[in-house]
Amino acid sequence: MINVTINNINVAVEPGSTILDAAKQVGIHIPTLCHLDLHDISMVNKVGTCRVCMVEVAGRRALAPSCSTAVTEGMVIHTNTQRAVRARRTVVELLLSNHPSDCLICAKNRTCDLQTLAADLGVREIRYQGVHSKHPKDTSSYSLVRDPNKCILCRRCETMCNDVQTVGVYSAVNRGFETVISTAFDNPLLDTSCTFCGQCASVCPTGALTFVNDIPNVWGVLNDPDKFVIVQTAPAVRVALGEEFGLPVGTRVTGKMVSALRRLGFDKVMDTDFAADLTIMEEASELIHRLQNGGPLPILTSCCPAWVKFIEHQFPELLEIPSTCKSPHEMFGAVAKTYLAEKLGIDPKKIVVVSVMPCLAKKYEANRSELSEKEYQNVDYVISTRELAAMVREAGLTFNELPDEDFDSPFGESTGASVIFGTTGGVIEAAVRTANAWLTKSDSGKVDFEELRGMKGVRVATVEVAGTKLNIAIANGLGNARKLLEDVRDKKAEYHAIEIMACPGGCVGGGGQPTHHNDYSIIKRRANALFEEDREKPIRMSHLNPDIQRLYDEFLDAPYSEKAHHLLHTTYSKREL
Amino acid sequence: MSEFSPQIAELDGFIDTLDSLEGKLIVVLHKAQNIVGWLPTEVQNHIAHRLRVPASKVYGVVTFYSFFNTKPKGKNKISVCLGTACFVRGSGDIADEFSKRLGIGVGETSEDKLYSLDSIRCVGACGLAPVVTVNGKVYGRVTVKDVDNILKDVGGNA
Numbered sequence: 001m002i003n004v005t006i007n008n009i010n011v012a013v014e015p016g017s018t019i020l021d022a023a024k025q026v027g028i029h030i031p032t033l034c035h036l037d038l039h040d041i042s043m044v045n046k047v048g049t050c051r052v053c054m055v056e057v058a059g060r061r062a063l064a065p066s067c068s069t070a071v072t073e074g075m076v077i078h079t080n081t082q083r084a085v086r087a088r089r090t091v092v093e094l095l096l097s098n099h100p101s102d103c104l105i106c107a108k109n110r111t112c113d114l115q116t117l118a119a120d121l122g123v124r125e126i127r128y129q130g131v132h133s134k135h136p137k138d139t140s141s142y143s144l145v146r147d148p149n150k151c152i153l154c155r156r157c158e159t160m161c162n163d164v165q166t167v168g169v170y171s172a173v174n175r176g177f178e179t180v181i182s183t184a185f186d187n188p189l190l191d192t193s194c195t196f197c198g199q200c201a202s203v204c205p206t207g208a209l210t211f212v213n214d215i216p217n218v219w220g221v222l223n224d225p226d227k228f229v230i231v232q233t234a235p236a237v238r239v240a241l242g243e244e245f246g247l248p249v250g251t252r253v254t255g256k257m258v259s260a261l262r263r264l265g266f267d268k269v270m271d272t273d274f275a276a277d278l279t280i281m282e283e284a285s286e287l288i289h290r291l292q293n294g295g296p297l298p299i300l301t302s303c304c305p306a307w308v309k310f311i312e313h314q315f316p317e318l319l320e321i322p323s324t325c326k327s328p329h330e331m332f333g334a335v336a337k338t339y340l341a342e343k344l345g346i347d348p349k350k351i352v353v354v355s356v357m358p359c360l361a362k363k364y365e366a367n368r369s370e371l372s373e374k375e376y377q378n379v380d381y382v383i384s385t386r387e388l389a390a391m392v393r394e395a396g397l398t399f400n401e402l403p404d405e406d407f408d409s410p411f412g413e414s415t416g417a418s419v420i421f422g423t424t425g426g427v428i429e430a431a432v433r434t435a436n437a438w439l440t441k442s443d444s445g446k447v448d449f450e451e452l453r454g455m456k457g458v459r460v461a462t463v464e465v466a467g468t469k470l471n472i473a474i475a476n477g478l479g480n481a482r483k484l485l486e487d488v489r490d491k492k493a494e495y496h497a498i499e500i501m502a503c504p505g506g507c508v509g510g511g512g513q514p515t516h517h518n519d520y521s522i523i524k525r526r527a528n529a530l531f532e533e534d535r536e537k538p539i540r541m542s543h544l545n546p547d548i549q550r551l552y553d554e555f556l557d558a559p560y561s562e563k564a565h566h567l568l569h570t571t572y573s574k575r576e577l
Numbered sequence: 578m579s580e581f582s583p584q585i586a587e588l589d590g591f592i593d594t595l596d597s598l599e600g601k602l603i604v605v606l607h608k609a610q611n612i613v614g615w616l617p618t619e620v621q622n623h624i625a626h627r628l629r630v631p632a633s634k635v636y637g638v639v640t641f642y643s644f645f646n647t648k649p650k651g652k653n654k655i656s657v658c659l660g661t662a663c664f665v666r667g668s669g670d671i672a673d674e675f676s677k678r679l680g681i682g683v684g685e686t687s688e689d690k691l692y693s694l695d696s697i698r699c700v701g702a703c704g705l706a707p708v709v710t711v712n713g714k715v716y717g718r719v720t721v722k723d724v725d726n727i728l729k730d731v732g733g734n735a
Contacts, residue, residue: 168631173640184625184632185618192633577626 034154113205140188157200198360198511236422244389255404273414275332280542305365306502316574333378358510384512416540424506428499439466660699668707
C-alpha cells in the first residue's frame with residue numbers, strides 16, 4: 001500500500017492508483033471532464049487532455065492532472081487550494097471560449113457535464129474571446145446527431161466506439177485548433193459502419209453527440225384526427241423511466257407509464273413485451289428446427305438492430321446464422337397493421353405505430369426497407385425513454401402521482417419471459433424456457449436458468465434441454481460479440497445458440513435510456529428490476545401467453561408457418577466496411 | 578479495376594513483405610504516397626482493410642501529418658522551407674512570389690497539374706537558408722529575384 005495525504009487526510013491506497021482514485025477513497029470530489037472509467041465494461045478514457053482535474057502536489061512546481069498522475073509514497077496533495085481551483089476555472093473558461101452558449105435550447109441542457117462544471121465552478125464570465133470552430137452538423141442518420149462545434153475533444157466517444165464496441169467509426173482528424181472528432185473521410189454517419197448503438201452519445205459530456213428528436217413527429221400524428229396511433233413500450237423502458245422523475249433507480253413504473261401514455265393521447269397503449277413473446281414462439285421454433293434439421297448452427301438472436309448492422313458490416317460471411325426473426329417491436333408493427341387492423345376495422349394506412357425504446361438504433365431500424373409492407377413501414381416512429389419523459393413533462397403531467405393502469409388488450413398481455421428481454425441473457429433464457437417446455441412436452445419444467453444470467457461481457461453455459469446439452473454463449477457489448485463471432489468463424493468454439501446485445505448490460509443500458517452519469521451500478525439495478533417483474537408474473541413462458549395462442553389460432557396458423565414467415569421474419573444483407 | 582489498381586497491387590507487394598502488420602500504418606502510408614504520389618480515399622480504404630484498422634484511424638493519421646497529401650500533386654513539386662532559419666531570412670516572401678507567379682496558394686496544385694506549391698519545415702540545410710526544393714533538388718540562398726530563374730529551370734522540364 002502507498003500512503004498519501006490528501007487535504008490533510010491520510011489514506012493508504014493500492015500501488016498504481018491515481019490521485020483521483022485516492023481522493024475518491026476518502027470522499028473528496030475532484031471535478032473531471034474527459035476522464036471516464038467504467039470499470040465494469042473495461043472502458044477507460046484516461047487521456048488527460050482537459051486539465052480540469054488539476055491539483056497541487058507539495059514539492060512540485062506545476063499542478064498535476066489527478067486522473068493520470070499515479071500516487072507515490074508520502075505524496076502530499078491539496079485538491080482545493082485557490083491555485084488549483086483558479087486553474088480549473090481558467091480551463092473551463094478556455095473551453096467555453098470555443099463553445100456555443102446556446103445551453104437553453106441545447107439537447108443536453110440539464111444533463112451536460114460541461115454546463116454542470118461551469119456552474120459548480122461559478123463561472124460568470126468568459127474572459128477569453130477567441131475564434132469559434134465552425135464544422136457542419138451531421139444530421140444524416142435516423143439515430144444520432146453530431147455537432148462537432150460542441151465537442152471538447154475528450155475522446156470518450158472514440159474510446160467507446162473503438163475500444164469497447166470495436167466499430168471504429170470515430171477518429172481525431174486534422175491537428176491543432178482544426179482537430180475534430182470525425183468519421184473516415186468526414187463521411188456522413190449514415191454512410192459509415194456505425195451501428196447506431198448510441199453508446200457514444202451515452203458517454204459524451206456535452207451536446208456534441210445527441211439523438212434525433214422524433215417528438216414533433218409523434219405530436220403531429222397524435223393531433224391528426226385521421227390517424228389511429230398505437231404505442232408500444234419495450235421492457236427496459238419501464239425500469240428506467242422513473243429515474244427521469246426522481247424516483248429511485250430500479251423503480252418499476254409500468255402502470256404509471258401506461259397511464260401517462262394514455263393521457264398523452266395514444267389511441268391504444270400496448271406492450272412490446274407481447275411481441276417479445278411472439279418473437280420467442282418464432283425463435284424457439286427456429287432453434288428447434290435448426291437443431292433437428294442439421295443447422296445452420298449456432299443460431300444468433302436478432303432482436304438488437306445495432307448488433308444486426310454490426311454483423312452485416314463486420315462478418316458478412318456469417319449472415320446465414322442470425323435468426324431470421326424480426327425484432328419484437330417490428331413484429332408488433334407487422335401484426336398491428338394486419339391482424340389488429342382487421343380486428344379493429346381500421347385501414348392499416350391510418351394506423352401509426354410508435355415504439356418507445358431504450359435504444360437509438362431502433363430509430364434507424366424502423367427505417368430499414370426490409371421491415372415494411374408495400375405501402376407502409378411496420379413501425380412508423382421510435383422515441384427513446386428520454387423522449388417519452390420529455391413528452392410527459394411537455395404535457396405537464398405529474399408523473400409520480402399518476403394512477404397505475406393496465407395495457408390495452410389484445411397486445412398488452414405478456415409473460416415473465418418477455419420482460420427479461422430487456423437485459424443481457426434475457427432473450428436466450430426466454431427462448432430456452434419455451435424450447436425446453438416444447439421438447440420435454442411439459443410446462444412444469446425449469447423456468448429459472450440462472451446459469452445464463454449475469455453482467456459479464458461474455459458468458460458461456462451448457463444447458464440441458466430434453467436430454468440434449470445445448471452450448472449457449474451470451475455477449476453484451478459489440479467488442480465482446482466480435483470475440484464470439486471470430487471464434488465461430490474460425491471454428492474454435494461450437495455453440496448451439498448465441499445471444500448478442502450491442503449495449504453493455506443489454507437494453508437496460510441502451511443509448512436512449514436516462515443518462516447513467518457514468519455510474520454502471522445503475523444498469524445492474526435496472527436489470528434486477530426486470531428479473532423482479534419476471535418473478536411476479538403469473539405466466540413466465542412465452543408460449544403460455546393466451547393472447548399469443550389466440551393470435552396463432554385466429555391469424556398466423558402456427559409458429560414458423562408460411563404466414564408467420566411472411567410477416568415476422570426478415571433478411572440481412574452484406575454492407576461495406 | 579480502378580484507376581489505382583496497378584499502384585495498389587504494387588503496394589500489396591510491399592505489405593506482403595512485412596513480417597507483422599502491427600504498428601505499420603505510417604510505414605505503409607509512406608510507401609503508398611511514394612507509389613501513388615498522394616493518398617486517394619480508395620488507397621486509404623485499402624490500407625485500412627489490409628492492416629485491419631478502421632478507415633477512420635487511417636484518415637486520422639493521414640490528416641494529422643502535413644507530409645501526407647490527400648489531393649493529387651502536380652508534376653513539379655515546389656517546396657519552400659518556412660522553418661525558423663529560412664523564415665527569418667525571408668522565405669515567406671519567396672513563397673508569396675511563387676504563389677503569385679503560379680496563381681495557386683501554398684498547399685495547392687495548378688489546374689493543369691504541372692505545379693504544386695508547398696511549405697516544408699526545415700530540410701536540415703539551414704546554412705543555405707532560405708531554401709527551396711524543386712522535385713527534390715535543393716536551391717540555397719534563394720532571393721525573390723531567383724524565383725523567375727527557378728521557374729525557367731522547371732519550365733524546361735514541364
